[in-house]
Every structure is written in C-alpha cells, then in structure tokens.
Amino acid sequence: MTQTPNSEAPLMQVEDLAVTFYTPRGAFRAVRQASLEIARGEVLGLVGESGCGKSTVAFAMMGYLPGTAQVEGAVRFEGMDITAMSDAELRQMRGNHMAMVYQDPVTSLNPSMRVGRQVEEALVYHLDMTADQARDRAVDLFESVGLADPGRIGRRYPHQLSGGMQQRVVIAMALACEPHLLIMDEPTTGLDVTTEATILDLIVELKDRVNAGILFVSHNLGVISRVADRVAVMYAGEVVEQAAVRDLFKGSRHPYTAGLLSCVPQPPGDDGVEHQLSSIPGAVFDAQVEQSESCLFAPRCPLAQDDCASVSPPMLDAGDDHAVKCLHHENVKPGIWGDLLERQQKPDQDGGVPVLNAKGLRKFYGGGRKKWILFGPSVRQPVRALVDVDMRVGSGRTLGIVGESGSGKSTAARAIVGLIPRNGGSLELHGESLDSHVHERTEEQRSAMRMVFQNPTASLNPKLPIRHAIVRALRKFAGLSHAESNERAEELLESVGLDPSFLDRQPSELSGGQQQRVALASAFAANPDLVVADEAVSALDVSVQAQVLNLLENHQRETGNAYVFITHDLGVVRYVSDDILVLYAGHVAEYGPSPDVLSAPSHPYTEALLSAAPIPDPDAEPTHIRLEGSVPTLRAAFEGCFFAGRCPRKLGDICDHTPPPQQTGLNGDGHVINCHIPVEELEAIQR
Amino acid sequence: MARFLIVRISLIMVTLLAVSIAIFSLIELLPGDAAALMLGQQSTPDSLRNLQEQMGLDRPPHIRYLEWIGGALRGDLGVSAKSPDISISSVIGERLRNSALLAVSAFVIAVPLGLAMGVWVGSRADTKIDRFLSMGGLVTISLPEFVTGVVMILVLSTMLGWLPSSSIMMPGESIIGNPQVLIMPILTVTGALFAYIFRMARANVIEVMESNYVRTAVLKGLPMRTVMVRHVMPNALLPTITVIANNVGWLFGGLIIIENLFAYPGMGGELINSIKTQDIPMLQSTAMVIAAVYAFSNLAADLTYGLLNPRVRLS
Known part of the structure; x- marks a missing residue:
C-alpha cells in the first residue's frame, strides 16, 4: 500500500530503532536503542565515537541497510514508515525528498562522469526536467554552493x-530537488581544517536558506557545536543524551558526554590556567554482547552505583527539553572525570646542545627527465617539498609542526629520521652530524630516534604477536638478552597502560588506540632521545587520543625525551607543543614558542589556520578568515612570497615579487615570522 | 596526443630492434646453419662450403644481421631454407591473414558476450545462477585449449561427422572458400577467451557495486537499470577492457596450440612448422612478426584505456 506524507507529522521521527547485522562472525548490534526527532529548519547533530552506530542511524533514515541487517523499531519520514517501503517507494523518496551528503567526497562521485551530469540526472529523473532545464538548474545550484565559475564547473570530472570543491558538488547534488530532509554523514571529516571551515560556513548558511531538516553526523565536537541546533549523543548503539546545543555543551547531564568534552584539548581559560586532559578508561561495550539489564556505560563510569548494574536506565527528563539516559544525572558536574589538574609547567629549556638541530633542511622530489624521454635535457622541475627549514628541539621539549596537507609536514618528519634522504641542509643529533639516509647512520643514532606513524594497524605486522614488535626493538636497540627483553617488554606495556597479557595477542585483536599504544611502547623500547610522531593521534577517538596524549606527556616528564609532533589538529598542537613550526608549501611561515605563535601577532597563514579550527564551544565567536583552495605544488623557484597566492592579507605587488623578510616577533629572537607586513601592524590588525 | 604516439611508436621500434638482435643471436648460437640443414645427411665439407658461399652464410654475423633487417624494412624477408622458390614474405602475409581471421572472429564473439554476461551475473552476486556460472567459467579457464579442442574434434568430427577435423588446405584453396574449417578453431579460442572476460567483468562489476559512488547513485533514487548503465558499467568495464587488450599476447600463445591442433594454416602453425623442419630463415621472421604484433596490440590497449578514461585523457 502506498503511503502518503502527512504534513502534521514530524519531519523525521526515529522510535526505538535497533539494527543488528548478522555476519558469519556473529551478530553485531550496531544500534541498540535510538529515538530521535528532526523538525523542519532544524539541524540535529549526532555525535559519538567510532562504532557507536551513528552512521547506521543515518543510513536507516534513507532505508539503506544491507540485507543482513535486522531492523526493529520505526523510522518515519513525514509520517511514512521508511522500513515498510517498497524499492519503488524508496526511490521516490531518495534524492528527491531526502538526500545525503557523504564523508570522503572523492569516492562518492563517479570518477568517469562529468560532475554536471551527476547533478542533472536526479533533476531529470525526479522532476521530469528536460536536459536544458536541468543544466540551467545545475548551474544555479553550483552557484548557490559557492563554486567559482558555476557555468563551466559542470563540464569537469571529479x-x-x-x-x-568536490564536497560542494556533492552538496549541490543533495540540494538538487529541494529535499525536506538532508542527511550529512561526517561531511568534513578528512578535509583540511581550512576547507572544513569553508564547508561548515556553507552548511550554516544553507540552514537559514533552505527549509530542510538536517541530520549532521560527526565525531568532532567542535564541528557539531558550530552547526547544530540540537545534539544527540550516542554510545554503544544507544542515544544517551539529547539537548539543545548550548545546554549540552555547557551543562551535559550524561557522564559520557561530560567525559568526551573533557577529553578535547581546549585553549587555556581567561585565567591562563591550563588543565590536564581527562580520559575515559576502559573500552566501549562489546557490540556482540546482547543487551543486559544494566547501563552500558556503567563499567567505565565514575558515578556508577549498584543500581547501574541491575537496571537499564530509561530516557529521563532533565528539564528544558533535555533528555538523558542516566539514573544519576543529577550528580553529573564538572570534575567527575577527576579533578581538573592544573598542568605542570615544564622546566625552562637549558641552554645546552639541543637534541635535534636542523638547519636549511631541504627536500626536492623528482625532477629530471620526463619518463618517456630517454635522452636530452632535464625538462621537469622537481617538486619543492621542503625549502630551507630550520628547527631545533631541546631535551624534554616538544616541537609541533602544523600545516595543511601538502605543506611538507610529513616530508620533514621523514627527512629527520632519514626515511627519505634530504637534498640539502644539515641535521645534528646532540651536536653530532647525521647522515641523510637512515642506513648510513650508526646504530646508536638510529636507536636514539624513533618514529610513530598515523596508522598503527599498518605499522604492526598482522601475522605476529605484539611481543615480537617490542622484543625485537629491545634486542636490537637496547641490546638486551632474550630473557631480559621479555621482562622489559612487560614493563613497557604496563607503562603505556596495557596489561602484560597483551604481549601474546595478535594486532587484529586490539583496538586502534591499543595498537597505537603498542607502537609507542616499541618506540620507547629503544630508549630514544627523540620521538617523531607523524599524526600519531589523528585516527583515534577523542577519549583514546586523550589517553595517548597524557601517556606521551608523562613519558616525557620521566625520561626527558624530545618530541617532534606532527598534526593538522591545532587544538592538539596547542596542548602538546612548547614550540610550533608552521609550514606552508615547504616554507617556514612562522616558528617560535607556542604561546607566541598562537597569539597575535602571527603570520597570516597561522592566523587563517587558527581561525578555521573548530572549537567545541557553541558560544565561541565565529571567525571570518577563510582560505579557499589548497596548498599548491611548487615546482619552480618563485620570486615572491610562498603564501601570496592565497593570503587573505596580501599587500599587493610586493608580495608577488619580493620574498618576505624574516621578522622577529615581539617577544624576541626565538619567534620568526616570514611576512612583508611589519609585526606591529600584524598585531594591530589581529587584536 | 601526436607526441605520445610518436614517442610510443619509436619506443616500440627500439623494442623490436632489441628483439630482432635477440632472435638472431639465439639462432646464431645453435649448432649448424641453414646450409647444413638444407644439405642434411648428404652434406660433405665441400658441398657445405659451396652452399654457404652461395647463401652468403660465410660472411660475418653482423653483416648478415644487417642484411636481414634491411630486407625486412623493405618488406623482403628472403626465401625459405626449404626452397628458394618460397618467398617468406608471401607465406607470412597469407598466414597472418588467416590468424587474424581466427583471432578477430573470436574477439568479436567473446568480448561483447563475455562483458554482457559478466555484468548480468555481477549484479546478481552470490545468487545460485552466479555461483553456477562462475564455476563454469573457472572450469573452462582451467581446461587447456588442447583438451577442449580434442574433445570438440572427438564429438563434432569423429562421432557426429559434422565438421572436418583438420583445416589442411589443398594448394590453391583458401580459408575463405571453406568457412566450415573455421568453426571448431573459433569455438575453441572463443571458449577460453569468453570465460576469461566473463570472470574479469564479473569481478570488476562486483567491486564497483560496492563503491561509494554507486551508493551515491542508488541514494539519488535512480532506478537500478540506470545505476548499472551509467555508474557501474563504465567504471567496471574500463579495467576489464584494458586487461583484455593487454592479454592479446596470451591469446597468441593459445593460437599457436590451437592452430597446430587443427592443422590450421596460421602464424602459430607456421612457427611450429618452421621449428620442426628447421627452416631457420622462416623461423626468424615468424618470431619477429609475432613480436611486432604483440608490441602493437599493447599500444592499442594503452590507447583504448586512454580514450575511455577521463583521468588519462585529460592530463
């Protein structure tokens, strides 16, 4: 029977949704109990850590779940039950009345079809437009999502x-038939923070312009606080808290939400006091275990009492349209995740020889002849990945390196450890010169410098137990005997907060956070002086990220290790770094002590990065400096400033034709800003 | 584009030059030469020297090599060692035509059929019909041509007597005049090729069906048929076609066996024949022509891929 929309009914109503996936390895309860409502013109943020079921809820709204899924409960769109619709009825809804924007736009667009056609086909199919009408409408849509040159962009391939730009195309595609409901699943995850900011601006603007309800799914609290009107928090397949965005961020009533918020590195408050990160111990409730009569969060909860283990809490009213699934929600207040510890100040840097000292570090990739020309002159310019970069890290200090993708961060890390040989400049470890290639360095030099990578799954041998990775490092670098190294391996695992029994597990049995801690343990095994961490916490959920950051900090305090910490997350870099190096297209934009770099005056690029970073605070004032486009690939040496092409504060001709002078910041020598604008002026415009 | 072609063709020339040197040197390493082989048991040192002088075999190898290549460039590959009346060029010309007839017919039948079936079955992955046909494809691929060919001869010629078991032509007859001799060789080549293309297409369709952009297309509300035609097929068939084109050489390997099995007068048959009769000039030139066909079909494969793929076409 065909269902008809009911204009009285809520736009989207999810009631007691439960989704179970039956797989050969058992039943996975992706969603256990979720109830939500989205009204027209409202943005509901859905937040939670990986594996909590938020994407499954999103796809359930589109009626798009695999055949192995068993769906219970109701999903009603304008009063019609999505779960009971036939394929033909679903087709009438999808892309027409409800549309979706996906994570990772590059894989969501058909690579062999012009983007214009991909937008037009929905118009032709759903609205019976002619090809010409659809083309005109697509141009309007491209313009409305802020794509430059909308008349011609449709002729391009993804x-x-x-x-x-790809994500704007996907958004234009979703808006094509003026849907009533827009579902956005992690639409900015994986984009550079500068791009993320421009896409979020667009979404905030759309919210006022189109009269659609929006479900905005994200793991990032900062992003959610920027766009959402109301927020639902999911944990282990359950919606545990729902409230208006301000109520949730300022007065969360569920211990899990409070915990999540305290895991995110925040800028120091007005009093200048910085607090240590809290972390949530334990692991997420196993999705394979059937629901028991208990609160699923109880095993990790600091407020858990006897009744939490025997009663599954219902959704309780906590006033002001604030619902929470916790029996003891009155007890939730700041500080339940451990007292807010003021962070210990690090000792001032001794004036001695730095652990790592790089001068004029340079790396050019490729160049030379084109592949298919055997003879003749060099015709291809090399990619200038790193151009004359200086940096130094003292013992017990952390240097943060930030920049968008393509800025040369990872190249710098790899050149330091010698994974890629540098083309120029000098590198010293404790004042001793280092060869450019890791194979040419001495054993002591290699063991003094260890690297941790972004993806722990890919850095551990999947066929060998954890023990292997750690013991190997101990025997090779610390020179321990077999028995000694096994003993030491247990200590190391304990020091990274893992039970020694983990030694005999396979990497696949560990979660991402546990794997990353194993990677850290094997880096620490060599007793290094310098640890280079390349996006080491980027793939981790915030609660795990906080654990790893605290672990790193404690380890540094105990051993006096120096860290080079590479990340695109400014919140994290602010939290961990003593000094910050801001790279753009392989050039140093700004370099200096962390507080100096992060406050005015700073390089316009640093300013833009800071302005783009989402802050998990709905009261944070929206910032206005935005960078369009992406970091260019520089092949030729150029005369002007490396940042001139995208600089929001560009002065004019001088930026195009004269390299920027190296200016010293207001606090003295240690702070370098490479910009034409005098520092005093920078300070004046940035305050 | 023009520059790409010029570069690629000159690279092919370099490759063929290297191949020609390799072929020539390998044959040079063998004991005996064309003259000794022609004389056979009747050879005496005197008659051998005479014939060597007559054929120019007493000259140093690099001169003979240059003469062979120079002739080849003018289209003159010399004469067969079996008889000075047989011009290698004309024999190869005819054999190449016959082989091409066989290969092209097999292609024309197997490619569209294999692709269509691959798409149809790929969109029904893990159904009964899919499992049945994939298994059938696997069996067909696993059976070597000389088995399927022999079975076919056994059934269609020996038992039923419908078709001639061999393609031997009387002098003056041509393949075109006797199309019935083509049927079994074509069927044999098609069988293996079809199963291969079908499995490739199926695997690629299944992979593309799981991609994010197909999900996007489905969630746009498009009917399944449109999703298949516009979003799945172009992306799934592109790699399939490339792999097929790149396997033209593999097809040639199969042809050599099949042509021998059916005594079919093609390049493969000639290659084996010249080895059996130790006709060195013929062997040299046949191997060279096969190498050239292989090199140019790879170029054709790359061009097809470039034409179909916007990422290559537009960069």
Whole structure:
C-alpha cells in the first residue's frame, strides 16, 4: 500500500530503532536503542565515537541497510514508515525528498562522469526536467554552493576538482530537488581544517536558506557545536543524551558526554590556567554482547552505583527539553572525570646542545627527465617539498609542526629520521652530524630516534604477536638478552597502560588506540632521545587520543625525551607543543614558542589556520578568515612570497615579487615570522 | 596526443630492434646453419662450403644481421631454407591473414558476450545462477585449449561427422572458400577467451557495486537499470577492457596450440612448422612478426584505456 506524507507529522521521527547485522562472525548490534526527532529548519547533530552506530542511524533514515541487517523499531519520514517501503517507494523518496551528503567526497562521485551530469540526472529523473532545464538548474545550484565559475564547473570530472570543491558538488547534488530532509554523514571529516571551515560556513548558511531538516553526523565536537541546533549523543548503539546545543555543551547531564568534552584539548581559560586532559578508561561495550539489564556505560563510569548494574536506565527528563539516559544525572558536574589538574609547567629549556638541530633542511622530489624521454635535457622541475627549514628541539621539549596537507609536514618528519634522504641542509643529533639516509647512520643514532606513524594497524605486522614488535626493538636497540627483553617488554606495556597479557595477542585483536599504544611502547623500547610522531593521534577517538596524549606527556616528564609532533589538529598542537613550526608549501611561515605563535601577532597563514579550527564551544565567536583552495605544488623557484597566492592579507605587488623578510616577533629572537607586513601592524590588525 | 604516439611508436621500434638482435643471436648460437640443414645427411665439407658461399652464410654475423633487417624494412624477408622458390614474405602475409581471421572472429564473439554476461551475473552476486556460472567459467579457464579442442574434434568430427577435423588446405584453396574449417578453431579460442572476460567483468562489476559512488547513485533514487548503465558499467568495464587488450599476447600463445591442433594454416602453425623442419630463415621472421604484433596490440590497449578514461585523457 502506498503511503502518503502527512504534513502534521514530524519531519523525521526515529522510535526505538535497533539494527543488528548478522555476519558469519556473529551478530553485531550496531544500534541498540535510538529515538530521535528532526523538525523542519532544524539541524540535529549526532555525535559519538567510532562504532557507536551513528552512521547506521543515518543510513536507516534513507532505508539503506544491507540485507543482513535486522531492523526493529520505526523510522518515519513525514509520517511514512521508511522500513515498510517498497524499492519503488524508496526511490521516490531518495534524492528527491531526502538526500545525503557523504564523508570522503572523492569516492562518492563517479570518477568517469562529468560532475554536471551527476547533478542533472536526479533533476531529470525526479522532476521530469528536460536536459536544458536541468543544466540551467545545475548551474544555479553550483552557484548557490559557492563554486567559482558555476557555468563551466559542470563540464569537469571529479579528479579535476579539489576536495572542498568536490564536497560542494556533492552538496549541490543533495540540494538538487529541494529535499525536506538532508542527511550529512561526517561531511568534513578528512578535509583540511581550512576547507572544513569553508564547508561548515556553507552548511550554516544553507540552514537559514533552505527549509530542510538536517541530520549532521560527526565525531568532532567542535564541528557539531558550530552547526547544530540540537545534539544527540550516542554510545554503544544507544542515544544517551539529547539537548539543545548550548545546554549540552555547557551543562551535559550524561557522564559520557561530560567525559568526551573533557577529553578535547581546549585553549587555556581567561585565567591562563591550563588543565590536564581527562580520559575515559576502559573500552566501549562489546557490540556482540546482547543487551543486559544494566547501563552500558556503567563499567567505565565514575558515578556508577549498584543500581547501574541491575537496571537499564530509561530516557529521563532533565528539564528544558533535555533528555538523558542516566539514573544519576543529577550528580553529573564538572570534575567527575577527576579533578581538573592544573598542568605542570615544564622546566625552562637549558641552554645546552639541543637534541635535534636542523638547519636549511631541504627536500626536492623528482625532477629530471620526463619518463618517456630517454635522452636530452632535464625538462621537469622537481617538486619543492621542503625549502630551507630550520628547527631545533631541546631535551624534554616538544616541537609541533602544523600545516595543511601538502605543506611538507610529513616530508620533514621523514627527512629527520632519514626515511627519505634530504637534498640539502644539515641535521645534528646532540651536536653530532647525521647522515641523510637512515642506513648510513650508526646504530646508536638510529636507536636514539624513533618514529610513530598515523596508522598503527599498518605499522604492526598482522601475522605476529605484539611481543615480537617490542622484543625485537629491545634486542636490537637496547641490546638486551632474550630473557631480559621479555621482562622489559612487560614493563613497557604496563607503562603505556596495557596489561602484560597483551604481549601474546595478535594486532587484529586490539583496538586502534591499543595498537597505537603498542607502537609507542616499541618506540620507547629503544630508549630514544627523540620521538617523531607523524599524526600519531589523528585516527583515534577523542577519549583514546586523550589517553595517548597524557601517556606521551608523562613519558616525557620521566625520561626527558624530545618530541617532534606532527598534526593538522591545532587544538592538539596547542596542548602538546612548547614550540610550533608552521609550514606552508615547504616554507617556514612562522616558528617560535607556542604561546607566541598562537597569539597575535602571527603570520597570516597561522592566523587563517587558527581561525578555521573548530572549537567545541557553541558560544565561541565565529571567525571570518577563510582560505579557499589548497596548498599548491611548487615546482619552480618563485620570486615572491610562498603564501601570496592565497593570503587573505596580501599587500599587493610586493608580495608577488619580493620574498618576505624574516621578522622577529615581539617577544624576541626565538619567534620568526616570514611576512612583508611589519609585526606591529600584524598585531594591530589581529587584536 | 601526436607526441605520445610518436614517442610510443619509436619506443616500440627500439623494442623490436632489441628483439630482432635477440632472435638472431639465439639462432646464431645453435649448432649448424641453414646450409647444413638444407644439405642434411648428404652434406660433405665441400658441398657445405659451396652452399654457404652461395647463401652468403660465410660472411660475418653482423653483416648478415644487417642484411636481414634491411630486407625486412623493405618488406623482403628472403626465401625459405626449404626452397628458394618460397618467398617468406608471401607465406607470412597469407598466414597472418588467416590468424587474424581466427583471432578477430573470436574477439568479436567473446568480448561483447563475455562483458554482457559478466555484468548480468555481477549484479546478481552470490545468487545460485552466479555461483553456477562462475564455476563454469573457472572450469573452462582451467581446461587447456588442447583438451577442449580434442574433445570438440572427438564429438563434432569423429562421432557426429559434422565438421572436418583438420583445416589442411589443398594448394590453391583458401580459408575463405571453406568457412566450415573455421568453426571448431573459433569455438575453441572463443571458449577460453569468453570465460576469461566473463570472470574479469564479473569481478570488476562486483567491486564497483560496492563503491561509494554507486551508493551515491542508488541514494539519488535512480532506478537500478540506470545505476548499472551509467555508474557501474563504465567504471567496471574500463579495467576489464584494458586487461583484455593487454592479454592479446596470451591469446597468441593459445593460437599457436590451437592452430597446430587443427592443422590450421596460421602464424602459430607456421612457427611450429618452421621449428620442426628447421627452416631457420622462416623461423626468424615468424618470431619477429609475432613480436611486432604483440608490441602493437599493447599500444592499442594503452590507447583504448586512454580514450575511455577521463583521468588519462585529460592530463
């Protein structure tokens, strides 16, 4: 029977939704109990850590779940039950009345079809437009999502567009038939923070312009606080708290939400006091275990009492349209995740020889002849990945390196550890010169410098137990005997907060956070002086990220290790770094002590990065400096400033034709800003 | 584009030059030469020297090599060692035509059929019909051509007597005049090729069906048929076609066996024949022509891929 929409009914109503996936390895309860409502013109943020079921809820709204899924409960769109619709009825809804924007736009667009056609086909199919009408409408849509040159962008293929432009195309596609409900599943995850900011601006603007309800799914609290009107928090397949965005961020009533918020590195408050990160111990409730009569969060909860283990809490009213699934929600207040510890100040840097000292570090990739020309002169310019970069890290200190993708961060890390040989400049470890290639360095030099990578799953041998990775490092670098190294391996695992029994597990049995801690343990095994961490916490959920950051900090305090910490997350870099190096297209934009770099005056690029970073505070004032486009690939040496092409504060001709002078910041020598604008002026415009 | 072609063709020339040197040197390493082979048991040192002088075999190898290559460039590959009346060029010309007839017919039948079936079955992955046909494809691929060919001869010729078991032509007859001799060789080549293309297409369709952009297309509300035609097929068939084109050489390997099995007068048959009769000039030139066909079909494969793939076409 065909269902008809009911204009009285809520736009989207999810009631006691439960989704179970039956797989050969058992039943996975992706969603256990979720109830939500989205009204027209409202943005509901859905937040939670990986595996909590938020994407499954999103796809359930589109009626798009695999055949192995068993769906219970109701999903009603304008009063019609999505779960009971036939394929033909679903087709009438999808892309027409409800549309979706996905994570990772590059894989969501058909690579062999012009983007214009991908937008037009929905118009032709759902609205019976002629090809010409559809083309005109697509141009309007491209314009409305802020794509430059909307008249011609439709002729391009996805690979000819940058990530941000691709996501705008996907948004235009979703808006094509003026849907009533828009579902956005992690739409900015994986984009550069600068691009993320421009896409979030667009979404905030759309919210006022289109009269659609929006479900905005994200793991990032900062992003949620920027766009959402109301927020639902999910944990282990359950919606545990729902409230208006301000109520949730300022007065969360569920211990889990409070915990999540305290895991995110925040800028120091007005009093200048910085607090240590809290972390949530334990692991997420196993999705394979059937629901028991208990609160699923109780095993990790600091407020858990006897009744939490025997009663599954219902959704309780906590006033002001604030619902929470916790029996003891009155007890939730700041500080339940351990007292807010003021962070210990690090000792001032001794004036001695730095652990790592790099001068004029340079790396050019490729160049030379084109592949298919055997003879003749060099015709291809090399990619200038790193151009004359200086940096130094003292013992017990952390240097943070930030920049967008393509800025040369990872190249710098790899050149330091010698994974890629540098083309120029000098590198010293404790004042001793280092060869450019890791194979040419001495055993002591290699063991003094260890690297931790972004993806722990890929850095551990999947066929060998954890013990292997750690014991190997101990025997090779610390020179321990077999028995000694096994003993030491247990201590190391304990020091990274893992039970020694983990030694005999396979990497696949560990979660991402546990794997990353194993990677850290094996880096620490060599007793290094310097640890280079390349996006080491980027793939981790915030609660795990906080654990790893605290672990790193404690380890540094105990051993006096120096860290080079590479990340795109400014919140994290602010939290961990003593000094910050801001890279753009392989050039140093700004370099200096962390507080100096992060406050005015700073390089316009640093300013833009800071302005783009989402802050998990709904009261944070929206910032206005935005960078379009992406970091260029520089092949030729150029005369002007490396940042001139995208600089929001560009002065004019001088920026195009004269390299920027190296200016000293207001606090003295240690702070370098490479910009034409005098520092006093920078300070004046940035305050 | 023009520059790409020029570069690629000159690279092919370099490759063929290297191949020609390799072929020539390998044959040079063998004991005996064309003259000794022609004389056979009747050879005496005197008659051998005479014939060597007559054939120019007493000259140093690099001169003979240059003469062979120079002739080849003018289209003159010399004469067969079996008889000075047989011009290698004309024999190869005819054999190449016959082989091409066989290969092209097999292609024309197997490619569209294999692709269509691959798409149809790929969109029904893990159904009974899918499992049945994939298994059938696997069996067909696993059976070597000389088995399927022999079975076919056994059934269609020996038992039923419908078709001639061999393609031997009387002098003056041509393949075109006797199309019935083509049927079994074509069927044999098609069988293996079809199963291969079908499995490739199926695997690629299944992979693309799981991609994010197909999900996007489905969630746009498009009917399944549109999703298949516009979003799945172009992306799934592109790699399939490339792999097929790149396997033209593999097809040639199969042809050599099949042509021998059916005594079919093609390049493969000639290659084996010249080895059996130790006709060195013929062997040299046949191997060279096969190498050239292989090199140019790879170029054709790359061009097809470039034409179909916007990422390559537009960069």
